[in-house]
Amino acid sequence: MAENSRSRRITAGYERSPNRAMLRAVGFGDEDFTKPIIGIANSYSTITPCNSGLNELALRAEQAAREAGAMPQLFGTITVSDGISMGTEGMKYSLVSREVIADSIETVCNAQAMDGVLVVGGCDKNMPGGMIAIARLNIPAVYVYGGTIKPGRLGGNDLTIVSVFEAVGQYSAGKIDSDQLMQVERHACPGAGSCGGMYTANTMSSAIEALGMGLPFSSTMAAEDPEKAESAAESARVLVECVRRQLLPSQILTRAAFENAITVTMALGGSTNAVLHLLAIAHAASVPLSIDDFESIRLRTPVLCDLKPSGKYVATDLHQVGGVPLVMKMLLDHGLLHGDCMTVTGKTIAGNLAAISGTPPEGQEVVRAWDAPIYAQGHLAVLRGNLAEEGAVAKISGVKSPLITGPARVFDSEELCMAAILSRSINPGDVLVIRYEGPKGGPGMREMLAPTSAIIGAGLGDSVALITDGRFSGGTYGLVVGHVAPEAAVGGLIALVQEGDPITIDAVGLLLQLNVADDEIARRRAAWHAPATRYPRGVLAKYAKQVSSASLGAVTDLD
Numbered sequence: 001m002a003e004n005s006r007s008r009r010i011t012a013g014y015e016r017s018p019n020r021a022m023l024r025a026v027g028f029g030d031e032d033f034t035k036p037i038i039g040i041a042n043s044y045s046t047i048t049p050c051n052s053g054l055n056e057l058a059l060r061a062e063q064a065a066r067e068a069g070a071m072p073q074l075f076g077t078i079t080v081s082d083g084i085s086m087g088t089e090g091m092k093y094s095l096v097s098r099e100v101i102a103d104s105i106e107t108v109c110n111a112q113a114m115d116g117v118l119v120v121g122g123c124d125k126n127m128p129g130g131m132i133a134i135a136r137l138n139i140p141a142v143y144v145y146g147g148t149i150k151p152g153r154l155g156g157n158d159l160t161i162v163s164v165f166e167a168v169g170q171y172s173a174g175k176i177d178s179d180q181l182m183q184v185e186r187h188a189c190p191g192a193g194s195c196g197g198m199y200t201a202n203t204m205s206s207a208i209e210a211l212g213m214g215l216p217f218s219s220t221m222a223a224e225d226p227e228k229a230e231s232a233a234e235s236a237r238v239l240v241e242c243v244r245r246q247l248l249p250s251q252i253l254t255r256a257a258f259e260n261a262i263t264v265t266m267a268l269g270g271s272t273n274a275v276l277h278l279l280a281i282a283h284a285a286s287v288p289l290s291i292d293d294f295e296s297i298r299l300r301t302p303v304l305c306d307l308k309p310s311g312k313y314v315a316t317d318l319h320q321v322g323g324v325p326l327v328m329k330m331l332l333d334h335g336l337l338h339g340d341c342m343t344v345t346g347k348t349i350a351g352n353l354a355a356i357s358g359t360p361p362e363g364q365e366v367v368r369a370w371d372a373p374i375y376a377q378g379h380l381a382v383l384r385g386n387l388a389e390e391g392a393v394a395k396i397s398g399v400k401s402p403l404i405t406g407p408a409r410v411f412d413s414e415e416l417c418m419a420a421i422l423s424r425s426i427n428p429g430d431v432l433v434i435r436y437e438g439p440k441g442g443p444g445m446r447e448m449l450a451p452t453s454a455i456i457g458a459g460l461g462d463s464v465a466l467i468t469d470g471r472f473s474g475g476t477y478g479l480v481v482g483h484v485a486p487e488a489a490v491g492g493l494i495a496l497v498q499e500g501d502p503i504t505i506d507a508v509g510l511l512l513q514l515n516v517a518d519d520e521i522a523r524r525r526a527a528w529h530a531p532a533t534r535y536p537r538g539v540l541a542k543y544a545k546q547v548s549s550a551s552l553g554a555v556t557d558l559d
Contacts, residue, residue: 028071036115036243038070038236041077041105041130043121048081050122050201053192053223054146057232058120061144064233065118068240073112077104079123082447083161083195086473087418092444094125095471096543098280099556101129106136114139116243118236122146122194122223124474127204128277131213135284138250140242142235142344143214145205147223148315149193159188160196162309162475165449169457172422193223197308199474202315203270204277206324210264212252212343216352220319238344247346253285256338260328260349262294263336266301266378267327268318269311271474272393272482275380279553291382291391291551295510298378301336303397304368310397310477311374313366321364322356329358330370383481385513386521387467387493387503390485390551392512394505395472399479400462402507405515406431407500413437414446414470421454428463431503435494436531437470438487439554443535443544449473452480465505467512469494469550481505481512483550489530490549496524 020033040061044054058074065072078100085091101121109117116139119130127145134141152159167184170176194201205219215235221228241247258278265274275294282289304327306312318324331337332353339350360367368374379397396402406429411417417434420426432451439445448470455464456478465479469487472480486492493514497503502515514521535541546556 032071035069035071036240037112038065038072038239038243039109039112039114039117040065040072040074041108041117041119042074043077043079043101043126045079047079048084048123049149049189049192050081050194051079051126051146054120054122057144057146057229060229060233061118061120061236064236065240068237070240070243072236073114075108077101079121079126082124082473086447087414087450091446092442092540094447095439095445095554096539098125098129098132099543101125102132102136105130105133109137109139116140116239118142118144118239120144120146120232122201124200124204124273127201127208128280131208131281132284134213134249135253135281138248140239140247141213141249142239142242143208144232144235145208145214145219147193147221147225147228148202149196150190150222150224150316151196151314152187152190154183154187158314159184160308160314160475161188162197162199162449162453164188165453165475166457169421169454172454173424173458175457175459191224195475196314196316197475198268198270198305198315199309200271200273201474203265203268203274203474206268206270207261207265207274207278209324210261210328211257212341212349213249215345216325217319217323220315220323222316222319241346242344245346247342247344250285252342252344253287254341255287255289257341258282258287258289259293259297260337260341262297263301263331264324264328266298266380267304267331269303269305269307269374269379269397272380272395272472273474275393276471276483276550276553280555283553283555294380295382298380301378302373303375303379304330304373306365306368306374309475317366321361321366325353325356326360326367329353329356333358334370381507381510383505383507383510383512385511387512387514388484390549391483392467392481392485393483394481394507395477396507397477399507401479403505404429404431404465404479405502405504406465408433408497408503410435410497410499414448414451418451418454421451421458426460426464428460430464431505432464432466433494433497433503434466434468434470435488437468438489439547439550440544441469441487441489443540443547445471445550445554447471447473448482449475452476452478467494467503467505479505479507484512485549485551487550491525491528491530493521495528496521
């Protein structure tokens with residue numbers, strides 16, 4: 001392999017002898033100084049099942065990269081478990097971890113002048129964090145997703161982690177007893193891998209595959225299946241070839257590629273968090289992308305897959321019938337994908353899909369035929385109105401009542417709302433408002449999976465709505481609106497809502513409206529004062545000072 005210019009800065013010439021001496025201590029021989037240095041960013045951790053199988057993947061990738069003629073160098077990056085921290089103060093660190101992951105990968109790769117980077121990740125923020133770093137670095141890169149968990153089983157039914165959150169609501173509503181709740185808990189998560197439905201991790205892995213930064217079929221493989229480790233090895237081989245060819249992320253992460261990723265996310269029925277994360281990745285790649293682009297793509301994209309949380313099936317079911325390539329080929333055949341986008345394989349999207357059938361297999365219901373979609377239009381809607389002048393995001397799949405006007409039930413934290421739900425003080429027709437949970441106000445923009453699941457478990461999912469300046473888990477469904485911007489902490493109108501105010505949510509008309517007279521709103525605004533920060537020091541304090549609006553991706557490096 002020809003010597004790469006980035007490696008040369010570290011390894012060439014007598015003036016670099018001290019650097020070379022350090023590298024000899026970690027296994028470099030004379031012949032290795034002409035090889036490209038490949039960083040393997042490994043987020044292995046036993047903190048969460050999402051990441052507990054990653055070390056095997058990283059080691060397989062290391063071996064494959066070495067055999068392909070590179071010098072792989074492993075380094076660690078962090079992860080936190082959204083599922084474990086959900087509903088606690090710890091969840092405030094989840095979105096923050098996206099930035100820590102991105103910053104740590106950027107720091108190591110630039111400090112050590114890496115020639116390429118393979119990012120290996122599992123839990124929700126690993127994917128966007130790694131991709132933000134890849135976009136910033138713009139050195140040859142491939143993303144390796146750690147794989148999805150296999151579904152738990154109980155009484156003939158598939159279980160996921162969301163099943164447990166919903167069981168808590170069922171228990172509090174008296175629908176199941178404590179033994180049934182414990183049985184769900186014991187069976188929901190059988191092993192390694194990320195949450196099994198089309199929740200945030202599987203949504204983002206699919207989006208990365210659609211962007212062209214992950215190998216075809218890799219986004220829906222089960223973490224514990226042998227093909228996942230082989231895919232990691234192949235990813236390393238592909239990365240070494242990308243270094244040889246100098247195929248850079250900037251050649252792959254184009255505006256058209258992001259349109260492809262949004263289209264695939266809509267067709268899969270993916271997480272609302274994809275809006276936040278794709279905006280952030282596009283920002284890192286200097287690609288113009290706005291929240292309104294999601295709405296225009298939604299209008300022309302059908303939902304083709306019947307996947308949890310609002311559907312029946314999990315990611316491994318999708319993989320068995322053809323995975324993301326099947327869905328992409330269907331979209332390509334009907335003119336909804338840019339087939340000329342380049343990918344890490346060195347082929348275009350159309351080239352990768354050339355041998356793939358665009359017809360779903362018979363005898364399965366995971367992926368619908370083109371003329372019989374789950375929904376004719378996408379499920380991630382952008383709502384606006386006086387409550388969301390910068391926009392808000394709603395997942396409208398599975399919503400039986402897309403229009404509601406009801407009295408506001410106002411809570412200044414997730415915990416206060418959760419207590420009201422569990423005490424059975426929420427009534428049909430109520431519109432729950434959870435505020436001061438935004439990027440700055442939380443800080444950290446917590447996910448509201450606990451209250452939304454409790455609502456579903458209590459049997460109120462079709463009659464109660466919820467709006468928040470926080471986020472929702474990919475496992476959330478129902479009439480819920482998140483990412484409300486401007487958020488409460490910066491004086492957004494959501495901060496001025498009072499108990500009993502009538503609020504209209506119209507998922508068809510894309511409206512989020514506080515039905516209060518302008519003069520009354522002006523009076524309330526004059527009396528409003530921003531609350532004092534709860535975190536004067538540390539990472540949350542730094543994050544609150546730097547983070548942008550959710551409508552811009554909650555990024556921390558705006559000009």
